Amino acid sequence: MLAIVAPGQGAQTPGFLTPWLEDDQFASRLAELSEVVGIDLVHYGTDADAETIRDTAIAQPLLVAAGLLAAEALTGPGLPFSGADVAAGHSVGEITAAAGVGVLSASDAMVFVRERAQGMAEASALTPTTMAAVLRGEPAEVLATIEAVGATAANNNGSGQVVAAGTVEQIEALKANPPAKARVIPLSVAGAFHTHHMEPGRVRVAAAASGMTAHDPAVTLLSNRDGLAVASGTEYVGRLVAQVTSPVRWDLCLAALADLGVTGLLELPPAGTLTGIAKRNLPGVEVFNLNTPDQLDDAREFCAKHTSSATTQEA
Secondary structure, rough: OOOEEOOOOOOOOOOOHHHHHOOHHHHHHHHHHHHHHOOOOOHHHOOOOHHHHHHHHHHHHHHHHHHHHHHHHOOOOOOOOOOOOOEEOOOHHHHHHHHHHOOOOHHHHHHHHHEEEEEEEEEEEEHHHOOOOHEEEHHHHHHHHHHHHEEEEEOOOOOOEEEEEEEEEHHHHHHHHHOOOOEEEEEEOOOOOOOHHHHHHHHHHHHHOOOOOOOOEEEEEEEEOOOEOOHHHHHHHHHHHHHHOOOHHHHHHHHHHHHHOOOOOOOOOOOHHHHHHHHHHHHEEEEOOOHHHHHHHHHHHHHHHHHHHHHHHHH
C-alpha cells in the first residue's frame, strides 16, 4: 500500500526547484501558479536565499506549488496523486494533498495557501510569538511542561518530537525549565502557528474558502486534526480552515498509516523531513525522497511496487 505525503513549512531550502525548471512543462506550470498568487515562485525556488524563503508569505505557496507540480510530473496527466492509496500532508502540506486528490483545483489551492500564508504572517506581526521543538522526554511530562508555561503543543510529530508554540516569554520559560531528559530547540519561525494566536489568519482563510468549490477526495485522505480519513471534500476544506489555529497531530496520521497497512511512503519535494519521522515511527515501511526530476523513473517504480492497485492487477 502506497502513501504519498507532502511536507510542511521549514522543509524548503535555497534553490531546491532549480533542477525541476529544466523541464519546460514544469517551468510553464510554475509560471502559471505564480500568476495565480501574484508571487514569482520561479525566483523564490531558484535564486532566493534561505532568509527570504523563510518568510511565511513566500514559503507556504512555494511548498504547495512545488509538491503539486512534482506530483503532476510523477503521475502524468490526470489527478496528481492518482498512484497513491492514501495521501496526507503536514500542516501546509495538507493543502498540497487536498489538491493532489481532487478536493480543490490547483488554482483554488494556490489562492487558499496565499490567503493562509498572508493571514498567518499578519497574525504573527501582532504579538511576538515563536515555536520550539521538544526532543525526547517522557510524553506526558513533555505535554504537562508545555502546558505549565502557558504554551501549546502545536505539532505532535510522533516518537520523541513535540513542537511547542506560544509567546516569546512562554518559550523562554520552557527553555529555562525543560522536561526531564528532553532538549528544547528554538525554531526560526515567524510566529506561534496552529495556536489561538493565528485567529486573524483563520478568519481570512475562512473568507477565501467560502467561495471555493470542494469535491470529495478520489484517494483516501488523512486529516491532521485526528488522523482520520475524511471522505467529504467540504468537510476537509473546513478542517483546512480550522487547522490554522489547531494543533497538527501527525502522530495520529502515522498511526493511521500503520493501521491501513502502508508499505511504502513517498515524500514530495522538498523531501526528507517526513520520511525521517517515518523511519522512527513506522518500522518496516520503505521510504522514498523525491527531490529531483532525475529520480522520477525510480519513483514510479517505487510507486508501482507499493500501490495496492498494482498488487491486485498482478495477482
